[in-house]
């Protein structure tokens with residue numbers, strides 16, 4: 001049994017909690033973060049040793065909360081490709097553009113990282129039933145990994161969530177509740193269901209270990225670049241767990257002394273139809289107000305009131321990053337252009353990152369010689385309705 005995981009800690013009020021007891025939020029309302037004995041990790045492990053391990057996210061097990069990795073609930077997740085995209089990069093004037101393709105993960109989205117680690121840790125803590133609201137992909141991933149763990153899953157999602165994700169939940173035998181509304185309404189539904197069935201609340205950032213799985217996205221990007229960060233990482237932000245996770249990963253690597261050069265500037269991308277973080281950033285604020293009447297075809301980033309607003313904004317400010325909103329019509333045009341240039345069918349959220357990069361180049365925030373990673377958070381194939389079925393578009 002490893003003891004690197006020491007405790008849970010509140011980033012807002014500093015309270016410490018026992019990591020081995022199932023826990024949701026801090027008493028002050030903030031999400032909790034997992035803390036490790038990084039000194040012990042640094043003594044026991046080197047980057048060279050990690051490089052010799054199998055190509056999945058468990059290669060970082062000393063920086064993950066699962067105490068017995070031999071019992072991890074796994075579908076072979078992690079170590080997704082970091083692809084140079086030269087033809088498209090030259091077209092937009094950024095040859096150093098790279099795409100981290102999370103569409104290659106089980107369940108077709110990067111939510112698999114959070115679910116693999118979150119479900120593994122839940123199983124280890126004796127939890128046998130998880131419940132969560134979702135815009136689609138988180139529910140699909142948690143339902144899938146829960147089935148793999150022999151655990152029950154209850155999921156609530158908007159009726160309008162991508163159909164492929166609803167079917168994934170059903171295939172995995174989850175108890176699926178459709179809600180005529182948005183993710184916030186699905187969250188209310190889940191609270192009612194939990195009061196009835198006693199499931200563990202695995203909502204975004206209400207349980208502390210999903211973020212640890214998503215952290216591996218940042219660990220991988222840095223390792224794949226030879227333990228150096230790119231100049232910027234562009235991330236389509238909904239609940240913000242991925243962005244917070246990347247920021248946490250970079251911080252832990254810096255503390256371990258494994259990060260060569262400067263940390264990356266983190267870029268929040270949202271839709272002009274739902275941009276609470278962008279609005280807060282533009283006003284220099286540390287908290288975000290809920291976005292009224294949210295709408296965007298990039299369903300994964302349609303989150304009007306992210307619980308982690310403070311942590312997201314902290315990460316953007318601390319990294320010298322920025323936040324930008326992009327328009328759905330432009331996202332879809334970039335998705336199609338990128339497909340023609342590179343052959344890769346991005347999800348709309350990933351394509352939003354391309355639109356953001358073009359605007360940041362035009363404004364001079366990014367320079368033409370920068371090395372920039374756009375995270376393609378999911379598989380375009382999961383949303384066939386986003387492109388026309390004939391040659392018209």
Ligand SMILES: *Cc1c(COP(=O)(O)O)cnc(C)c1O
Pocket residue numbers: 109111137138236237238239240241242243300301347349350377378
């Ligand atoms: C969930 C999701 C996002 C947003 O990720 P967060 O970490 O919640 O901000 C982006 N793209 C896709 C495809 C998603 O499923």
Ligand SMILES: [Zn+2]
Pocket residue numbers: 010011012013014015026027028029030
């Ligand atoms: Zn607190």
